[in-house]
Amino acid sequence: MQNTYFHQLYQYSKTLFWAVVMFCTMTLVLTFAGHQITPFFLWAMFSEKEEIRATYEVIEIRLNGETFNYTQALIDANRHIVTGSILYYDKMKNNTDTDPTRTFFEEKLGNNYSKIKPILERITNDKAQYAAFEAWLQRYLERSTHRKIETLEVNMQTWAYDESGLMNLRSTKPVLMINDK
Amino acid sequence: MLQRLAFAGVLLSLVYRWWAHSLMSQLVAPVWVYPYVDLTYWGLHLMNVPQWISGHYAAAVAFDVVLVGAAFGGFIFTKKRIFPIVFTLFYLIYFVSYNSFGAHHTHCMVGVLLIGVPFWFRKEKTFELLWEGLRYFTLWVYSSAFLWKLFRGSLFNIEQGVAVFMNENATHIALNPDAWMNGVYAFFMAHPTLSFAANVGAVLMEGLFIIGFFTKKYDWAWIVLPIIFHTMTYLFIHVMFYELLILNLTFWRVKKNCKF
Numbered sequence: 001m002q003n004t005y006f007h008q009l010y011q012y013s014k015t016l017f018w019a020v021v022m023f024c025t026m027t028l029v030l031t032f033a034g035h036q037i038t039p040f041f042l043w044a045m046f047s048e049k050e051e052i053r054a055t056y057e058v059i060e061i062r063l064n065g066e067t068f069n070y071t072q073a074l075i076d077a078n079r080h081i082v083t084g085s086i087l088y089y090d091k092m093k094n095n096t097d098t099d100p101t102r103t104f105f106e107e108k109l110g111n112n113y114s115k116i117k118p119i120l121e122r123i124t125n126d127k128a129q130y131a132a133f134e135a136w137l138q139r140y141l142e143r144s145t146h147r148k149i150e151t152l153e154v155n156m157q158t159w160a161y162d163e164s165g166l167m168n169l170r171s172t173k174p175v176l177m178i179n180d181k
Numbered sequence: 182m183l184q185r186l187a188f189a190g191v192l193l194s195l196v197y198r199w200w201a202h203s204l205m206s207q208l209v210a211p212v213w214v215y216p217y218v219d220l221t222y223w224g225l226h227l228m229n230v231p232q233w234i235s236g237h238y239a240a241a242v243a244f245d246v247v248l249v250g251a252a253f254g255g256f257i258f259t260k261k262r263i264f265p266i267v268f269t270l271f272y273l274i275y276f277v278s279y280n281s282f283g284a285h286h287t288h289c290m291v292g293v294l295l296i297g298v299p300f301w302f303r304k305e306k307t308f309e310l311l312w313e314g315l316r317y318f319t320l321w322v323y324s325s326a327f328l329w330k331l332f333r334g335s336l337f338n339i340e341q342g343v344a345v346f347m348n349e350n351a352t353h354i355a356l357n358p359d360a361w362m363n364g365v366y367a368f369f370m371a372h373p374t375l376s377f378a379a380n381v382g383a384v385l386m387e388g389l390f391i392i393g394f395f396t397k398k399y400d401w402a403w404i405v406l407p408i409i410f411h412t413m414t415y416l417f418i419h420v421m422f423y424e425l426l427i428l429n430l431t432f433w434r435v436k437k438n439c440k441f
Contacts, residue, residue: 005317009310016307020314031325038221038277041291043322045420047329050344056351069356076421077201081283083352085213088284101217123216123226132212139209144202159355161347165367167355 055158055170059086062153063141078144082137086154089133090175092125099124134176152178183312183430184265187296188256190427191268194293195249197424205234205248205275206241211282219286222277231278247271255297265300272297289421291322292428316431320393320403323410327388336384342369342376349418362416369417379417386410393432400432 009017027040036042061068061082070079091100101124106113134152142149154175159167198204214232216222225231234240248271254264276294280286295318299311330336338344350366357363369376386406393403407426414420 005310005313009314012306012310016310027321035218036286037219038273039291039295041288041322042329043288043326044329044333045288045326046345047326047333047335049333049335049338050341050348052340052344052347056348058352058355067356071353071356071419075197075201077198077203080285080287081203081208081211081279084283084285085211088213088215101215119223119227123214123223125213129212129214136209136212140202140211143207143209157355159351161370165354165363165370166358167351169355 055160058157058159059083060155060157063149064151074144090156092130097127097130134178138178150180182259184259184300185256187430188252191252191293191296192256194424195252203279204245205278206238206245208235208282210236213282213284215281215284222281225274225277230274231281235278248275262301262303265297269297289424292425296427312431319428319431320390323387323390327384330384336381339377342380343373345380345418346370346376353419383413403432404429
């Protein structure tokens with residue numbers, strides 16, 4: 001018992017001991033609550049049961065009329081920014097241009113939503129940000145690819161696997177389009 | 182010295198992020214914010230910190246200079262506490278900003294965020310205890326990932342392996358129909374039992390980290406296993422978590438001021 005980490009901490013410094021205990025407690029409590037507040041992280045990736053789906057959505061980006069293979073042209077850290085923000089744009093578009101985070105809290109809190117609404121409106125996306133997204137994406141892709149982009153087209157494609165493990169395109173839905181030509 | 186090793190890892194991560202056009206000044210004033218339900222994100226966004234820095238190019242450049250400078254200072258001037266402190270505080274802002282602008286709260290940067298904290302303190306004993314605390318934190322990262330999968334039942338889901346393969350590889354197969362790895366993915370998709378076994382194997386690999394809470398005898402294994410684990414997840418499902426490997430240093434039992 002005397003060799004345990006917490007015992008050593010307690011013997012050495014009560015302040016340090018309580019700081020570490022607090023960190024562990026917060027991490028455990030939030031893990032059980034399934035809620036993350038940085039730096040108390042949840043490590044639940046890929047823990048939900050997944051099922052084989054009939055179709056899968058793939059973002060298609062076309063730059064200057066050509067398909068942009070962002071799996072090769074971008075590296076993970078900027079691909080994350082590009083695809084993550086496009087997916088969120090698409091979610092907002094499908095949510096009548098309303099930030100899905102606002103809808104999430106509205107559904108979760110019901111009548112109490114009005115209490116946090118003013119705060120939430122300051123830290124979520126409004127119509128102005130929604131409108132500015134397309135120009136930002138063009139700017140960021142120009143920077144990432146080192147070339148001038150005159151036309152930018154983003155589509156959400158639906159693909160299905162065939163028996164040999166290859167994919168077949170089923171449908172394409174336009175997400176956004178910029179034409180500076 | 183250990184601090185030099187840790188900040189060499191940090192600098193490597195920052196070079197990777199610079200190469201990926203992902204440092205604050207390279208994000209060209211993003212418009213999206215995504216604090217979701219994380220109160221730390223709420224706080225920083227309410228103070229307008231990520232939006233203001235990224236929205237003013239000169240401020241964003243200055244921010245990057247301080248961030249990289251503090252990491253560099255941490256690497257060179259190992260006696261100065263100010264560099265690890267400044268680095269951690271600036272990296273926290275960067276961490277929140279990057280994840281918020283990308284509308285996804287990724288965990289791969291957590292190691293870089295926390296690795297500097299033990300170096301905030303001058304006393305050797307304080308450092309040692311916090312470094313050991315970070316060792317337990319690293320064990321928690323992998324073992325809690327195992328427990329989530331165990332208690333949510335995905336570990337026992339016979340479809341899990343194939344479903345993860347199909348979901349995570351869809352974009353790569355669609356955009357690279359002729360890639361040689363597609364044959365490997367197709368093989369696993371055609372053999373659900375093998376995919377299930379591969380998934381169980383990966384999850385059990387995470388579960389092994391629980392042993393580390395009770396003994397330090399196998400600490401070498403916790404250095405090797407994450408390298409194998411993250412290489413496998415990168416090759417087979419395109420999940421890039423190499424930055425987290427900086428936490429492997431916590432299994433290296435050395436004194437802060439030892440010389441290599």
